[in-house]
Structures are given as C-alpha cells and as structure tokens.
Amino acid sequence: MEAYALELKKVTKHFGSIVANKNVNLALRKGEILAVLGENGSGKTTLMNMIAGIYFPDEGEIYINGEQVIIASPKDAFKYKIGMVHQHFRLIDVFTAAENIVLGVKNENKRLSKAVESVKAISEKYGFELDPKKKIYEMSVSEKQTVEILKVLYRGADILILDEPTAVLTPQETKKLFDVMRRMKEDGKSIIIITHKMHEVMEISDRVAILRKGEYIDTVETAATDENQLTEMMVGKKVALNIDRTDPVNPKERLRITGLNTVNKENVKTLSDVSFSVYGGEILGIAGIAGSGQRELLESVAGLQPIESGEITYFAPATKENGTEDDEPVNLRDKTPIQIRDLGVRLSFVPEDRLGMGLVGNMDIIDNMMLRSYRGGRSVFVDRKPPHELADEIIKSLEVVTPGATTPVRRLSGGNVQKVLVGREIAAAPTVLMAAYPVRGLDINSSYMIYNLLNQQKEHGVAVIFVGEDLDVLTELCDRILVLCGGKITGILDGRKAKKEEIGLLMTKVEGGIANE
Amino acid sequence: MDIIITFIQRAIMQGTPLLFGSTGEIITEKSGNLNLGIPGIMYIGGISGVIGGFFYQNSGVRLNSFLAILIPTACALLGSALASLLYCFLTVTLRANQNVTGLALTTFGVGFGNFFGGSLIRLVNSDTPSISLVTLSKAFRKPLPFAEDLGVFGELFLSYGFMVYLAVIIAIAAGVILTKTRLGLNLxxxxxxxxxxxxxxxxVTAYKYGATVIGGMIAGLGGLYYVMDYSNGGWENNAFGDRGWLAIALVIFAVWKPIIGIIGSYLFGGLYILYNYINVSMSVQPLIQMLPYVVTIIVLILISIRKKRETQPPASLGQPYFREER
Amino acid sequence: MNDVKKSEVGKHGQKREPLIHITKRVGVPIWKSIMIRAIAIGAALVVCGVLTMLFTGDNPLSIYASFFVGAFGDPQKIWFTMQNLVILLGIALAVTPAFKMKFWNTGAEGQVLAGGLATAMCMFWLGGKIPDWFLIIVMLTAGVAAGMLWGILPAVFKAKWNTNETLFTLMMNYVAIQLIEWFLKIADKTGSNTVGPTVLKYGWLPDLFGQKYLFNIIVVAALTVFIYIYLKYSKHGYEISVVGESEKTARYIGINVPKVIIRTMALSGAICGLMGFLLVGVTSHSISADTAGGRGFTAIMVSWLAQFNPIFMVLTSLLLVFLGRGAEEVSTKFDLNQSFSDIVTGIILFFIIGCEFFIRYKVNFRGHHEKKENN
Structure with a gap:
C-alpha cells in the first residue's frame, strides 16, 4: 500500500496543566480531502498547528510519505510541502496581496516587481479572482482568505490544511471554495479541512477523522457513514441534550429594538434595520454564522457600539416603590455603559471574549467581581469585602475549581473562567441578561451548568438573550430563535417547533451577506 | 551668497551624524525593535573609533591614509555591533522590555564613551580636556576630487569627507532594500x-538580530563621523550631546523612510546651527534648537490623526515576540 | 525568538528533540523570583568588581569597601546618598501609575525639568517682589503645574488619537531642556550653563532641623505611602490596573479610558514637577539642563525593576544610588573618570533586566523528558 501523505502517531501536547492533544493518530492519504471533525475545544486547531510547525509536540511522531520527520518550525513545514490556512488570517495589513503571498519564499527572483506576475499566474490556474496589488486592509474577508490559500499554493504545498475556512464565508463563497478545493485535489494535493458543519463534511470530504476532547476517536469513509453516526462519534453520545425547558410565565416586554442600524470602522453595514422584542421569562436564542452581526447587536444594547439609527428601549419592571403600574420605558440609545447603569437599568452582559473583555486575566477572582461594583459608594477607596464574599459564594455555589479567591483568573480552566463571569453577571440581579457563546470551549458538565443557570434566570422572570452556534442547543434551550444573516433578521422561530434545517437555511439566506471578522 | 553656502555646508555636516543614526534606527525599528540605546551606541561607535585611531597614531608606524580610515572604522563598527548585540540578546532572546533595555544601554554607552575618552585624555597627559587625532582626521576629511575647481557646485556637493557621501549612499540603499527587495519585505x-x-x-530572531546589529553599526558610524570628521579628530567628553535623541526624532520626522531621512537630517542640521547665521539674540538660540523636537512632535501627532496606514510606526514596535505565547 | 534552536533528523531516522525549548512559567513562587534576582545582582557585583580591579589593580574586597565608604562612609555621605535616593525614588513613584496603565512615559526627565524651570522662573521674576512664604507657595504651584502640563500634553493625544506616547514624551524632554537653556541665557548674561543661588536668592525654604535634605526625605516618604495606597486601595488605582490590563474590559465596564489616561498622566507629571520643585526650589537653588541628571530615565528602570511596587522601589533605587555613589568614590580614589559610575550602573541594569527572563520563562533542555521517564 502506498504510504500516507501525512501520518501522526500518538501525538500529545500540553499547555501548562491543560492537555490539548492526547495520543492522537491521524492519517492523510494522497489526493484526498480529509475532514477533521470535532466540537469547539476538541484540539483540532492545536493538532493542525503542530503539523504546521507553530507548536512543537511534547510527545509523538510525524511521518511524511512514510518517513519520520521533525517539524520544529513553519519553515520545516514548508520544506515538507505542508501549508496551513489559519482561521485567524496571518496577513500583514499594510502589504499588498502579492507581497503577502511571496513573503518568506526563497526563489530565484529577488525583485518584488516579479511577484505580481507569478501571483497572477497561479490565480488563473485555479480560477481565483484577485487583484495582486490590492492592500490587505482594503479587502473583504473572503478576499483575505483567497490570499491565504494562494500563499500556500505559491509555496507549492502538497498538503493543505484549512482551519474552519467556511466559518466566515457566505454560501456562494463556500461553494466557490469547494470548487477550488476539488480542483486542487484533481491536481494531486492532499487536503485537510476542519469544520463543524456536518453538511459540508458530507459534501466535500472523502474521509472524516473525529476528535473529542483532545483525543482521537476514529477515521471513517464519508460514503460509508451519515451525519448521525458522525455526530455521535463527535460528542460521544447521542445528541439528546435533554435540556430542561419550561414554558414562559407571564411574559412582559423588557427590551424593544426598532430599526437598528450600525456600521463598522470601514463604514460597512453590520446591522441593518433590526427590530425585535425580548420578554421577561423567556430565552431568546440568536443564531447565525459567525460575524452576522451578533456582537454588534449585543454591544449596541450594552452601550459599547455607536448606533447609526434606531431605538433601543428597556422597560424597567414595575415595583411597589416607584408606585407605577406600568413598566417604565428607558431609552438606551447613545448611552454609555455607565449612563445605562446610572439609569437603574439592570442589564447583564456575558461577552464572547471572556478574558479579553468580560474579565481581567491577571486579576484575581475578587478583583474581577469588583469590576461591576467598585464604583459604588462615595469613598475614594475600593471596598474589597463585598466582592470577596461574592467570590466565595460563586466559587461555592458554581463549584469553581480554583486554589482560592485570590487566584488570577487566567490560571483557571475555560469552564471555570466562564462560571466566574456568568456568576458575576447573574449576581447583579439582571432584568435582561445577554450571553454571547456562553458555552464555547466548555466541557459538557460546565455547559449544562450554564444552561441551568440561564434557565433559572428565565424562571425568575429575566429576559435572557442567548447567542449560540450549536443548533441542537438552540432548539432545545430557547423559547424563540432569532436568526441573523448578514446583519439582517431572516426569521424569528418558535424554539419548540423549529427544525435545525430550517434555521440553517435562514442562516444562509441573504445573498452576498456581509461577513465580518 | 558665501554665507548661504557655508550655512548649507555646515547644515549638511551637522546633519550627517543624524542621518547615520536615523538610518540605523529606521532599519532597527523596521524589525520591531525600538532601540532607545541608539544614543549610547553612537557614543560607543565614536569612542571605539577614537581608541583604535589613538593606538594606531601612537604606535610609531608610518601612517598611511588607508589604514587611517580602516582602523577607526573597523573599531567603530565592532564596538557598535557588540553594543547592539547586547541589546538584542536582552530584548530578543531574553524578551526584556525594550524601553528599559534601550535606556540602560544609553546610560552605559554614554558612560563608556566618556570614561574611555577621559582615560585616553589622561594617557596623553594633555592639558586640554580633549584628545586629538588630527592626522587621522585628515584622511577622513579629504574632499572629493575637483572640489576646489568647480566653484559653487564643488563647494556644495564635493567638498565633504567621504563619510558624508557614505551616509547618503547607505540611506538610499536602505530605502531601496526596504521597499524593493525580498530582504526588505521580510524585514x-x-x-x-x-x-x-x-x-x-x-x-524572526535572525531578522531582529540582523537588523538591529546592522542598524546599530550604521548608527555607530554616525558617532565616528562626528569625532573623525566633524570635530577634526577631537574627542571631548559629552560633546556629542543630544544628537542621538535627535536621530530618533528624525526617524519619526522621516515617517520611517530613510530617503526622507536624508532631507530631514540636513533640515535638522540646519535648524541646529541656524542661530549662527541669523541675527537673533542669544536667548532665542535655544528656542531655534528646540524646533526639530517640536516639528517631530507635530509630525507624530499628524500621522496619528491622519491614520494613513503607510505612515504608521511598525505595528509590533516595542513588543517582544514569543511564538508559543497563549 | 526561534524557540527551536536546532532540529534535524539524525541517522537512522532517529528523532531529535530541539536543543532548547522555552515555555512560560505559571505562578513562580516568590522565594524563587527573589533568589533569581539576588543571583543576578550578585553576578553583576562580581563583574563590576572584576572590572574595577582591571582598571585599578586594587583587590576586590577593598573595592567593595570603597563602594560602601562612598555611599555610607560618613554622615554627610549618608545624607547625600539619602538625597539622591529620595529624588530618584520620587521620580520612579511618579512614572509608576502611568506604567501600570501601560503608558510608556519616557518623559519623566522633561517633566522634572519643566517643574524645576517653572520654580526657577518664579524665583527669578517674583523673588523679592512678594513675601518669601508666598513665593514658595507660588513656586510649588508653578512647578507642579508645569510638570503636569508636560505630562498631560502627550496623554491628551494618546487618549484622543493614540499618538505614540513613548516617542512623544521622549521629545518633550528636549523641549524642556531647550527651554531651560533659553532661561539660562536670560537669567545669566555671562553665558554660564548654570544659574545658581546667587541669582535665585529668594524663596528658600528654611532647613528642617538644620538638615538640608530632611524635607525632601519626608516628602518622598509620604509620597511612597501615598502611591502605594493609591495604586492598591483607591478606585483610581483599580481603574489604572484595569485599563493597563485590557482596554476592552475597561470600556465594557464603563471606565472612561481617555479620562483615566489623562488623569493618570496629570498625576505622574505633577509628581515629577514636585521633584523639580524640590531639586531647584528647596535643595540646590540652581538650575541647569543637567538638574535632573538623567534620573528621569533611571527612574523608569527603577520602577520597572521593582515590578511597579512602591515598596520594592525603595530597594531598587537604593541599589542604583548605592552603586552610583560607590562608583564615584572608587573613581575619585583611583583617579578614574567620573563616568565610571554610569558603566557600573549600566552593567547592573543589564543583569537585572536579563534575569527577568528566568523568572518569567522556563528553559527546558533536550533530554529533559527522557530523564523523567527513566526515573
């Protein structure tokens, strides 16, 4: 039998105390498209980074064409004709496409002016449309991805690794990409594609390798399997999530958004004419491919995103103290986070970027608790006593695994970091709770704990907004599901009746939708 | 007319050390290293050249102009290369804070220059607090042929020692290499x-080391030029003054483009000595000398307001790089 | 950094691990970090000793003794060392809040000089025209305000347009120096490069208990405590930490980042201005471009070496001042050049800067794993 183009044997990689990959085996045949399937945090990207020479494995062996090799740097990877297209583009903004493509390649022509011609030649061969002289900072996401792929091809790679290439693409762009991939395969290239979109796996791959929690499960022929079997292998058990879902009790409008429009720095529209309401006692799910405007939507409400036009109204619950029967509307438009809080709006926000935004990695749990509350009181000094008590309480009630309340949060594992963040946001007793990808990268147990917390909030009458990516979770957890595509609402569905296929369709409905980073 | 020619000549001579320094610093900064040790390195370059020249001049052998240039130059390059290596070792290999390391290197370099300058002065038992290598300096100051025969043209363009032209050539070469070649693209x-x-x-490591050491060596030549040509081979402690910082200012003024640095250096050089040529009271002189810094601040502000991508400092300037940082 | 120094497939396809593999340390015990620093300082002292020995031919022990004599040899020397210490410490305390915010203020020198200049200008133009006690208040106010201005200016541009603060503050140093040169030419027609007590003869603060430097020492001691508490226990200090760690988080929780940047630099500049006032108005009654004497730069290193901890800063500034004074003593004793102390300072700094690496990172040599497995 012909040797594998690439084979990994018992590869292990640790980051501190976290095991990212444990005894992983992987084999790539020549001229095939191999899909690597796994949930977020299953160690796919780490594994690929070791093949590409970004990380060095702690243990294990790598073979290319049957010969054992050491890939200690990206340079070594190129030597073995391995090229990787990363999920986060590695391009230099101020350079042109051609400059980026020829960067680091050693060949006979030293003059940069020649680069443009050779890039044009390759583009034509595989049918890419690209202006080699365009600067990266002027490009769209899919153009940038094209540059990344051209970069790898220009180096004459025989083994291509594409890390979630479709996550940022529109369906049309994905189709184009798959056409290019098939052409590359015909050209004799071996391709690894990472994705967690099952229909793409079925469409493009010859075989599928499955990883789960950093461990290798199996590799199967795509033709001999189906989505159910793959899903089962990927998550380890049948995807009956069994998330509790109670019926909303006494739904009252808590947040109303009308005609919301936003643009990004490059003046590209990120949200267009978004209108919806959220009610107390329900979980509203927001579905959509990455970068469809989810972040802009939540940040607009939180006062972190400038708004072009539109209204955001919050309805404060009627209380005995203010004596009002009706809920009092509060206009949140063009308010800073501080102003929003000073207006008495009880809004909690669990952002997507936990350690970069929601928490401060180098601060301990106590100081992170204080982020929300330190401003209170007239004293010029901070009072660490209440946050300390809160920290202890959260550690206890949410079973946060930590040496203590004075441990910097960056030293906690992902799940525990999230518990600290969600715990803090819930402790603020919100009326509206927004959570962006709250279970991303979390293990099953932590994920369920988060679902339970969200459900508890719902039962307390809180209006919960849950931005998710896993459609199974969305359809089992949410009362209603709002689908965003290219910054527009393409549908609001009943969570109990919605089919995954239906949501999937809505997620890719708008033609040429805006995808942003 | 004569006074204008003299002014331009002096401006060019004043500007040349700055040009060496800024070209060196541009190359260094293009690799992401903000080397605030450049003022120190220029001192080290200068004193190393002086030490080499001093021992050659006092060695008793018959002096020839080739060695008179070669020995100090080689010593200056070696001294500044070693100092830059130290900076690289600390900031690149040991990932230390670049600002702190650079400032420490400047403290060290200025001290090094003045210490050995002072020691040499003591060695010759000179009454004046300076050391003089007039003979060697002549080799450095030799103008181009025909300088005296071509009138104004000769005076303006041919009358300088070779290092003035070397500075321009290096700056142009640096400009071309940075923008037109693979090497520059990679850097x-x-x-x-x-x-x-x-x-x-x-x-990355090799490029950072390479750029920083070569940049440092170029800057070191600025120190060498200052003593061997500008000051007629005379070393006087602290005479080099704040020119190293002016060179760093020039990098900003030139928006990281060595070729703009050529014009900028002569402009700064001119501003530095302008007070000698215009009729102003003594007290206004420092205010004129302040102009290069003020202009630099204005340039710095303007590029940050305009946010044109091509005129920004290198994006990773000042940041250490560690591949597995997570 | 190319973490992998060497990698090759040996004969028979046997694999070889990279020779050196560097990983980030997580949570270094305090004793270990102190030990590493102590080793570095020790090594630096040895190198300085050997170097001094080469230049002087004296034996190492007597060299170290000379260092000690230079710094603490008699009461006068101790007072002088203390004065150097508190000024350096004061400036280091000034730059620390900004550094914690990751605002790289390299302009302390200029901020001190601006404060000193404003003080001297008040002494020169108002001296004798208003009562001394009032003059002193005006001097103090002007000094602090001038330092503050020098600090705020770069901060405003940083906050609004993200103008590079390292380069901006650096340039401001030389603006201040040239302004001093201008003042010198106005105040002293002889063209001297210092304007001294004969010209600046008003607004002198009486010596406290007959000790010239005691006032400065008390001021800086109070300042140390103030900065320590400010950074650790005040709301402002907390905001500074958050902004320094992550601007995104700061915005998320509603901190007005530009306001914090400007406010913090105002404080930094004000303290530098105060130091300028102490140097010119209280201590020397003279001003020159060398009044700050590079301490604005040294202070940056003091603060950084102490990990921005005001208490550690007392130690790091003591170390640097001790070495500086000691080296001066050695150079006087053996008739060396005064710049010898700069070289010694440079060497010790290089060692301490370098040793931080071994605190933050772990170096694994090849064979590290095999050994473990064999056990």
Missing part, C-alpha cells in the same frame, strides 16, 4: 507582524 513583515512572518517561514 518589514517582522516589524509589522512577527507571528505572520514566523508562519511564513521567516526567521
């Missing part, structure tokens, strides 16, 4: 985004 990539450059197979 700029390292300074913009080392992770990307690394992923593209560029040896």
């Amino acid at each position: 700029r990539a390292v300074g913009e985004n080392p992770a990307t450059a690394d992923a593209a197979g560029i040896n």
Whole structure:
C-alpha cells in the first residue's frame, strides 16, 4: 500500500496543566480531502498547528510519505510541502496581496516587481479572482482568505490544511471554495479541512477523522457513514441534550429594538434595520454564522457600539416603590455603559471574549467581581469585602475549581473562567441578561451548568438573550430563535417547533451577506 | 551668497551624524525593535573609533591614509555591533522590555564613551580636556576630487569627507532594500507582524538580530563621523550631546523612510546651527534648537490623526515576540 | 525568538528533540523570583568588581569597601546618598501609575525639568517682589503645574488619537531642556550653563532641623505611602490596573479610558514637577539642563525593576544610588573618570533586566523528558 501523505502517531501536547492533544493518530492519504471533525475545544486547531510547525509536540511522531520527520518550525513545514490556512488570517495589513503571498519564499527572483506576475499566474490556474496589488486592509474577508490559500499554493504545498475556512464565508463563497478545493485535489494535493458543519463534511470530504476532547476517536469513509453516526462519534453520545425547558410565565416586554442600524470602522453595514422584542421569562436564542452581526447587536444594547439609527428601549419592571403600574420605558440609545447603569437599568452582559473583555486575566477572582461594583459608594477607596464574599459564594455555589479567591483568573480552566463571569453577571440581579457563546470551549458538565443557570434566570422572570452556534442547543434551550444573516433578521422561530434545517437555511439566506471578522 | 553656502555646508555636516543614526534606527525599528540605546551606541561607535585611531597614531608606524580610515572604522563598527548585540540578546532572546533595555544601554554607552575618552585624555597627559587625532582626521576629511575647481557646485556637493557621501549612499540603499527587495519585505513583515512572518517561514530572531546589529553599526558610524570628521579628530567628553535623541526624532520626522531621512537630517542640521547665521539674540538660540523636537512632535501627532496606514510606526514596535505565547 | 534552536533528523531516522525549548512559567513562587534576582545582582557585583580591579589593580574586597565608604562612609555621605535616593525614588513613584496603565512615559526627565524651570522662573521674576512664604507657595504651584502640563500634553493625544506616547514624551524632554537653556541665557548674561543661588536668592525654604535634605526625605516618604495606597486601595488605582490590563474590559465596564489616561498622566507629571520643585526650589537653588541628571530615565528602570511596587522601589533605587555613589568614590580614589559610575550602573541594569527572563520563562533542555521517564 502506498504510504500516507501525512501520518501522526500518538501525538500529545500540553499547555501548562491543560492537555490539548492526547495520543492522537491521524492519517492523510494522497489526493484526498480529509475532514477533521470535532466540537469547539476538541484540539483540532492545536493538532493542525503542530503539523504546521507553530507548536512543537511534547510527545509523538510525524511521518511524511512514510518517513519520520521533525517539524520544529513553519519553515520545516514548508520544506515538507505542508501549508496551513489559519482561521485567524496571518496577513500583514499594510502589504499588498502579492507581497503577502511571496513573503518568506526563497526563489530565484529577488525583485518584488516579479511577484505580481507569478501571483497572477497561479490565480488563473485555479480560477481565483484577485487583484495582486490590492492592500490587505482594503479587502473583504473572503478576499483575505483567497490570499491565504494562494500563499500556500505559491509555496507549492502538497498538503493543505484549512482551519474552519467556511466559518466566515457566505454560501456562494463556500461553494466557490469547494470548487477550488476539488480542483486542487484533481491536481494531486492532499487536503485537510476542519469544520463543524456536518453538511459540508458530507459534501466535500472523502474521509472524516473525529476528535473529542483532545483525543482521537476514529477515521471513517464519508460514503460509508451519515451525519448521525458522525455526530455521535463527535460528542460521544447521542445528541439528546435533554435540556430542561419550561414554558414562559407571564411574559412582559423588557427590551424593544426598532430599526437598528450600525456600521463598522470601514463604514460597512453590520446591522441593518433590526427590530425585535425580548420578554421577561423567556430565552431568546440568536443564531447565525459567525460575524452576522451578533456582537454588534449585543454591544449596541450594552452601550459599547455607536448606533447609526434606531431605538433601543428597556422597560424597567414595575415595583411597589416607584408606585407605577406600568413598566417604565428607558431609552438606551447613545448611552454609555455607565449612563445605562446610572439609569437603574439592570442589564447583564456575558461577552464572547471572556478574558479579553468580560474579565481581567491577571486579576484575581475578587478583583474581577469588583469590576461591576467598585464604583459604588462615595469613598475614594475600593471596598474589597463585598466582592470577596461574592467570590466565595460563586466559587461555592458554581463549584469553581480554583486554589482560592485570590487566584488570577487566567490560571483557571475555560469552564471555570466562564462560571466566574456568568456568576458575576447573574449576581447583579439582571432584568435582561445577554450571553454571547456562553458555552464555547466548555466541557459538557460546565455547559449544562450554564444552561441551568440561564434557565433559572428565565424562571425568575429575566429576559435572557442567548447567542449560540450549536443548533441542537438552540432548539432545545430557547423559547424563540432569532436568526441573523448578514446583519439582517431572516426569521424569528418558535424554539419548540423549529427544525435545525430550517434555521440553517435562514442562516444562509441573504445573498452576498456581509461577513465580518 | 558665501554665507548661504557655508550655512548649507555646515547644515549638511551637522546633519550627517543624524542621518547615520536615523538610518540605523529606521532599519532597527523596521524589525520591531525600538532601540532607545541608539544614543549610547553612537557614543560607543565614536569612542571605539577614537581608541583604535589613538593606538594606531601612537604606535610609531608610518601612517598611511588607508589604514587611517580602516582602523577607526573597523573599531567603530565592532564596538557598535557588540553594543547592539547586547541589546538584542536582552530584548530578543531574553524578551526584556525594550524601553528599559534601550535606556540602560544609553546610560552605559554614554558612560563608556566618556570614561574611555577621559582615560585616553589622561594617557596623553594633555592639558586640554580633549584628545586629538588630527592626522587621522585628515584622511577622513579629504574632499572629493575637483572640489576646489568647480566653484559653487564643488563647494556644495564635493567638498565633504567621504563619510558624508557614505551616509547618503547607505540611506538610499536602505530605502531601496526596504521597499524593493525580498530582504526588505521580510524585514518589514517582522516589524509589522512577527507571528505572520514566523508562519511564513521567516526567521524572526535572525531578522531582529540582523537588523538591529546592522542598524546599530550604521548608527555607530554616525558617532565616528562626528569625532573623525566633524570635530577634526577631537574627542571631548559629552560633546556629542543630544544628537542621538535627535536621530530618533528624525526617524519619526522621516515617517520611517530613510530617503526622507536624508532631507530631514540636513533640515535638522540646519535648524541646529541656524542661530549662527541669523541675527537673533542669544536667548532665542535655544528656542531655534528646540524646533526639530517640536516639528517631530507635530509630525507624530499628524500621522496619528491622519491614520494613513503607510505612515504608521511598525505595528509590533516595542513588543517582544514569543511564538508559543497563549 | 526561534524557540527551536536546532532540529534535524539524525541517522537512522532517529528523532531529535530541539536543543532548547522555552515555555512560560505559571505562578513562580516568590522565594524563587527573589533568589533569581539576588543571583543576578550578585553576578553583576562580581563583574563590576572584576572590572574595577582591571582598571585599578586594587583587590576586590577593598573595592567593595570603597563602594560602601562612598555611599555610607560618613554622615554627610549618608545624607547625600539619602538625597539622591529620595529624588530618584520620587521620580520612579511618579512614572509608576502611568506604567501600570501601560503608558510608556519616557518623559519623566522633561517633566522634572519643566517643574524645576517653572520654580526657577518664579524665583527669578517674583523673588523679592512678594513675601518669601508666598513665593514658595507660588513656586510649588508653578512647578507642579508645569510638570503636569508636560505630562498631560502627550496623554491628551494618546487618549484622543493614540499618538505614540513613548516617542512623544521622549521629545518633550528636549523641549524642556531647550527651554531651560533659553532661561539660562536670560537669567545669566555671562553665558554660564548654570544659574545658581546667587541669582535665585529668594524663596528658600528654611532647613528642617538644620538638615538640608530632611524635607525632601519626608516628602518622598509620604509620597511612597501615598502611591502605594493609591495604586492598591483607591478606585483610581483599580481603574489604572484595569485599563493597563485590557482596554476592552475597561470600556465594557464603563471606565472612561481617555479620562483615566489623562488623569493618570496629570498625576505622574505633577509628581515629577514636585521633584523639580524640590531639586531647584528647596535643595540646590540652581538650575541647569543637567538638574535632573538623567534620573528621569533611571527612574523608569527603577520602577520597572521593582515590578511597579512602591515598596520594592525603595530597594531598587537604593541599589542604583548605592552603586552610583560607590562608583564615584572608587573613581575619585583611583583617579578614574567620573563616568565610571554610569558603566557600573549600566552593567547592573543589564543583569537585572536579563534575569527577568528566568523568572518569567522556563528553559527546558533536550533530554529533559527522557530523564523523567527513566526515573
């Protein structure tokens, strides 16, 4: 039998105390498209980074064409004709496409002016449309991805690794990409594609390798399997999530958004004419491919995103103290986070970027608790006593695994970091709770704990907004599901009746939708 | 007319050390290293040249002009290369804070220059607090042929020692290499985004070391020029003054483009000595000398307001790079 | 950094691990970090000793003794060392809040000089025209305000347009120096490069208990405590930490980042201005471009070496001042050049800067794993 183009044997990689990959085996045949399937945090990207020479494995062996090799740097990877297209583009903004493509390649022509011609030649061969002289900072996401792929091809790679290439693409762009991939395969290239979109796996791959929690499960022929079997292998058990879902009790409008429009720095529209309401006692799910405007939507409400036009109204619950029967509307438009809080709006926000935004990695749990509350009181000094008590309480009630309340949060594992963040946001007793990808990268147990917390909030009458990516979770957890595509609402569905296929369709409905980073 | 020619000549001579320094610092900064040790390195370059020249002049052998240039130059290059290596070792290999390391190197370098300058002065038992290598200096100051025969043209363009032209040539070469060649592209990539450059197979460490050491050596030549040509081979402690910082200012003024640095250096040089040529009271002189810094601040502000991508400092300037940082 | 120094497939396809593999340390015990620093300082002292020995031919022990004599040899020397210490410490305390915010203020020198200049200008133009006690208040106010201005200016541009603060503050140093040169030419027609007590003869603060430097020492001691508490226990200090760690988080929780940047630099500049006032108005009654004497730069290193901890800063500034004074003593004793102390300072700094690496990172040599497995 012909040797594998690439084979990994018992590869292990640790980051501190976290095991990212444990005894992983992987084999790539020549001229095939191999899909690597796994949930977020299953160690796919780490594994690929070791093949590409970004990380060095702690243990294990790598073979290319049957010969054992050491890939200690990206340079070594190129030597073995391995090229990787990363999920986060590695391009230099101020350079042109051609400059980026020829960067680091050693060949006979030293003059940069020649680069443009050779890039044009390759583009034509595989049918890419690209202006080699365009600067990266002027490009769209899919153009940038094209540059990344051209970069790898220009180096004459025989083994291509594409890390979630479709996550940022529109369906049309994905189709184009798959056409290019098939052409590359015909050209004799071996391709690894990472994705967690099952229909793409079925469409493009010859075989599928499955990883789960950093461990290798199996590799199967795509033709001999189906989505159910793959899903089962990927998550380890049948995807009956069994998330509790109670019926909303006494739904009252808590947040109303009308005609919301936003643009990004490059003046590209990120949200267009978004209108919806959220009610107390329900979980509203927001579905959509990455970068469809989810972040802009939540940040607009939180006062972190400038708004072009539109209204955001919050309805404060009627209380005995203010004596009002009706809920009092509060206009949140063009308010800073501080102003929003000073207006008495009880809004909690669990952002997507936990350690970069929601928490401060180098601060301990106590100081992170204080982020929300330190401003209170007239004293010029901070009072660490209440946050300390809160920290202890959260550690206890949410079973946060930590040496203590004075441990910097960056030293906690992902799940525990999230518990600290969600715990803090819930402790603020919100009326509206927004959570962006709250279970991303979390293990099953932590994920369920988060679902339970969200459900508890719902039962307390809180209006919960849950931005998710896993459609199974969305359809089992949410009362209603709002689908965003290219910054527009393409549908609001009943969570109990919605089919995954239906949501999937809505997620890719708008033609040429805006995808942003 | 004569006074204008003299002014331009002096401005060019004043500007030349700055040009060496800023070209060196531009190359260094393009690799992402903000080397605030450049003022120190220029001192080290100067004193190393002086030490080499001093021992050659006092060695008793018959002096020839080739060695008179070669020995001090080689010593200056060696001294500044070693100092830059130290900076690289600390900031690149040991990932130390660049600002702190650079400032420490400047403290050390200025001290090093003055210490050995002072010691040499003592060695010759000179009454004046300076050391003089007039004979060697002549070799450095030899103008181009025909300088005296071509009138104004000769005076303006041919009357300088070879290092003035060397500075221009290096600056132009640096400009061309940075923008037109693979080498320059790779270097700029390292300074913009080392992770990307690394992923593209560029040896980030080698480029950072290479650029910083070569940049330091070029800057060191600025120190050498100052003593051997500008000051007629005379070393006087602290005479070099704040020119190293002016060179760093010039990098900003030139928006990281060595060729703009050529014009900028003569402009700064002119501003530095302008007070000698215009009729102003003594007290206004320092205010005129302040102009280069003020102009630099204005340039710095303007480029940050305009946010034109091509005129920004290298994106990773001042940041250490560690591949597995997570 | 190319973490992998060497990698090759040996004969028979046997694999070889990279020779050196560097990983980030997580949570270094305090004793270990102190030990590493102590080793570095020790090594630096040895190198300085050997170097001094080469230049002087004296034996190492007597060299170290000379260092000690230079710094603490008699009461006068101790007072002088203390004065150097508190000024350096004061400036280091000034730059620390900004550094914690990751605002790289390299302009302390200029901020001190601006404060000193404003003080001297008040002494020169208002001296004798208003009562001394009032003059002193005006001097103090002007000094602090001038330092503050020098600090705020770069901060405003940083906050609004993200103008590079390292380069901006650096340039401001030389603006201040040239302004001093201008003042010198106005105040002293002889063209001297210092304007001294004969010209600046008003607004002198009486010596406290007959000790010239005691006032400065008390001021800086109070300042140390103030900065320590400010950074650790005040709301402002907390905001500074958050902004320094992550601007995104700061915005998320509603901190007005530009306001914090400007406010913090105002404080930094004000304290530098105060130091300028102490140097010119209280201590020397003279001003020159060398009044700050590079301490604005040294202070940056003091603060950084102490990990921005005001208490550690007392130690790091003591170390640097001790070495500086000691080296001066050695150079006087053996008739060496005064710049010898700069070289010694440079060497010790290089060692301490370098040793931080071994605190933050772990170096694994090849064979590290095999050994473990064999056990």
